[in-house]
Each structure stands twice: as structure tokens, then as C-alpha cells.
Amino acid sequence: MADSILHIKNAGKSRGAMRVLEGVSLNAEPGQRIALLGHNGAGKSTLMKAVLGLTTLDDGRITVDGARPGSAHARTVTAYLPEAVAFHKSLTGREQLTLFARLAGSDMAQVAGYLDRVGIADAADRRIGTYSKGMRQRLGLAQVLLGRPKLALLDEPTSGLDPISRHELYAIIDEMAAHGTAVVIASHTLTEVEARTDRIAILRDGRLVADDTLDNLTLRAGLPTRLRVRAHGDAAARIADETGGTRVNGVSVDLLCTPDRKMAELRRLSAMGEAVADIEMHPPRLEDLYRHYSKGDSQ
Numbered sequence: 001m002a003d004s005i006l007h008i009k010n011a012g013k014s015r016g017a018m019r020v021l022e023g024v025s026l027n028a029e030p031g032q033r034i035a036l037l038g039h040n041g042a043g044k045s046t047l048m049k050a051v052l053g054l055t056t057l058d059d060g061r062i063t064v065d066g067a068r069p070g071s072a073h074a075r076t077v078t079a080y081l082p083e084a085v086a087f088h089k090s091l092t093g094r095e096q097l098t099l100f101a102r103l104a105g106s107d108m109a110q111v112a113g114y115l116d117r118v119g120i121a122d123a124a125d126r127r128i129g130t131y132s133k134g135m136r137q138r139l140g141l142a143q144v145l146l147g148r149p150k151l152a153l154l155d156e157p158t159s160g161l162d163p164i165s166r167h168e169l170y171a172i173i174d175e176m177a178a179h180g181t182a183v184v185i186a187s188h189t190l191t192e193v194e195a196r197t198d199r200i201a202i203l204r205d206g207r208l209v210a211d212d213t214l215d216n217l218t219l220r221a222g223l224p225t226r227l228r229v230r231a232h233g234d235a236a237a238r239i240a241d242e243t244g245g246t247r248v249n250g251v252s253v254d255l256l257c258t259p260d261r262k263m264a265e266l267r268r269l270s271a272m273g274e275a276v277a278d279i280e281m282h283p284p285r286l287e288d289l290y291r292h293y294s295k296g297d298s299q
């Protein structure tokens with residue numbers, strides 16, 4: 001698409017005899033938050049490195065804001081947060097970020113504001129060698145923010161962070177996206193990306209096996225929704241009998257129904273009147289979808 005910041009077309013790469021990327025096409029538009037998922041060794045880091053210009057492709061083409069990965073323009077508009085951020089241990093957080101601002105030609109007056117934004121203002125004048133992993137991760141995020149990138153690549157950004165820090169990090173990612181940055185997040189933490197991304201891309205053995213919104217992936221997978229029906233009095237046996245569901249405890253019955261059968265099933269339950277006290281719906285989670293797409297159930 002013309003207004004994509006990141007265009008990946010048919011990316012292919014071999015390492016020795018192994019094909020680590022094959023026919024991968026992916027676009028990222030301004031303001032989009034894309035989760036890049038895949039098992040260990042699926043090719044996520046290789047793809048990110050190719051976008052950063054740190055490794056070359058054997059086939060296909062990548063452009064970043066119209067430029068070649070690794071070119072001066074692509075580097076200016078791209079920010080990268082590696083999983084394990086490495087800094088000069090002897091510098092303070094403020095010195096490191098000021099150094100980065102100078103190198104990147106960013107506004108140095110904003111350093112304090114970014115340190116505050118990521119929650120390490122109090123530790124700004126301590127040496128990075130004394131920081132916890134989470135604090136280094138926050139400093140890395142400040143560095144990403146300071147570059148005001150059009151494209152941010154975040155590799156497992158929440159690893160090493162406690163639950164509150166994770167929540168704060170996603171709030172910052174949301175803000176970046178709201179300001180137009182396209183954010184690609186490689187992650188294994190499905191519950192987080194489920195709620196906080198616009199699109200899910202799944203790599204399996206170097207191939208992209210899914211790339212869509214969570215809703216569309218759910219529809220296409222056709223995985224069942226679980227209906228948990230709570231019975232009134234002793235009606236559970238009757239409900240299980242009439243619906244073919246499974247009794248799960250004294251008063252409830254579980255029914256699995258595909259998306260196209262869901263409304264019919266609800267109408268049938270509703271026609272049972274007083275026998276049904278309550279119905280809880282449990283649609284498939286990203287975890288179920290991930291398993292479906294990454295294990296090849298989709299083909």
C-alpha cells in the first residue's frame with residue numbers, strides 16, 4: 001500500500017541449507033500496532049534484522065518509508081528496542097540518553113521529559129550498571145521515544161518487566177501509535193498482545209501463516225466458542241441430554257459451537273425457559289488461535 005511505512009515483499013533468506021524466511025510479505029501503516037508471533041526459531045529476529053539492514057535478504061525486497069533498510073533515511077525513521085538492551089554501564093541514564101540525543105540530532109532539552117515519561121527520572125543520575133533489567137528496558141524505550149520514529153521495532157519489550165511496568169509500557173506504545181508511529185512487537189506473551197495490538201502476524205518455519213486483525217483471524221479459524229450453561233435446580237441432566245453438551249459440575253453444562261451455530265444454539269437454550277439460569281460465552285483466545293495457525297491446523 002502506498003502509505004505503508006514498512007513494505008516487506010516476498011522476503012526470503014537461507015542460512016546454510018536452511019530456509020529461515022520464505023515468501024514473507026508484510027506491510028505496516030502509520031499508527032498500526034502489529035504483533036509478530038512465532039515459535040523459537042520461526043524467523044522473527046531475522047526478519048527484524050533485515051528491516052534494520054543488519055542482514056541482507058536472498059530474495060524479495062524491503063523498504064522503510066520508501067528507503068532501503070540500513071540507508072541513512074531508513075535509520076533516521078526507525079527505532080529498535082532489542083530484547084536485551086546494552087548500554088554503557090558507567091554512564092548514568094541521563095548521560096546515555098543525552099549522548100543518544102546528540103548522535104540522533106534530537107532535541108536534548110527533551111531528555112528529562114522522556115526519562116520522566118518512562119518512569120526512571122528518580123534514577124536518571126545513577127550509573128546504568130546499578131539499574132535492574134526493567135530499568136534498562138525503560139531507558140531503551142526512552143531512547144526509542146526520543147528518536148520520534150515512524151517505525152518502531154520492539155523485540156520482546158516486556159521481558160523482565162513486572163505487571164505494572166508491562167501495563168505502563170503498553171500505554172507508551174499506544175501513545176506512540178496515536179502519534180502515527182507504526183509499531184511492530186515481537187512477543188511470546190500472547191495475553192498482552194491480544195488486547196494491545198491492531199494486527200497479528202504469525203511466522204511458522206519462516207513463512208507468514210497469518211496476518212490480520214484478531215477478529216478476522218478468529219472468524220477464519222472457525223474455532224468453537226464454549227458456552228457454559230448454568231442450570232436451574234436439577235435441570236443440568238436435561239440440558240446436557242437435549243444439547244449433547246458435557247456436564248462439568250453439579251449445575252453446569254459446556255457446549256462447544258462453531259461461529260455459524262452460535263446463534264442457533266443460543267435460541268435453543270433460550271427456548272428451554274426456566275431450566276437455564278445463565279449462559280457464559282467463552283470465545284477462542286489468541287492462545288487458541290496461535291496454536292491453530294502455528295501448528296498448521298489452518299491448512
Ligand SMILES: Nc1ncnc2c1ncn2[C@@H]1O[C@H](COP(=O)(O)OP(=O)(O)OP(=O)(O)O)[C@@H](O)[C@H]1O
Pocket residue numbers: 015018020038039040041042043044045046047
Ligand atoms: N547467525 C545465524 N547463523 C545461522 N543460523 C542462524 C543465525 N541466526 C539465526 N539463525 C537460524 O535462523 C532461524 C531463525 O532464527 P530467528 O532468530 O530469526 O528466530 P526467532 O523467531 O527470532 O526465534 P526466538 O523466538 O527464539 O528469538 C533459526 O533456525 C536460527 O537457528
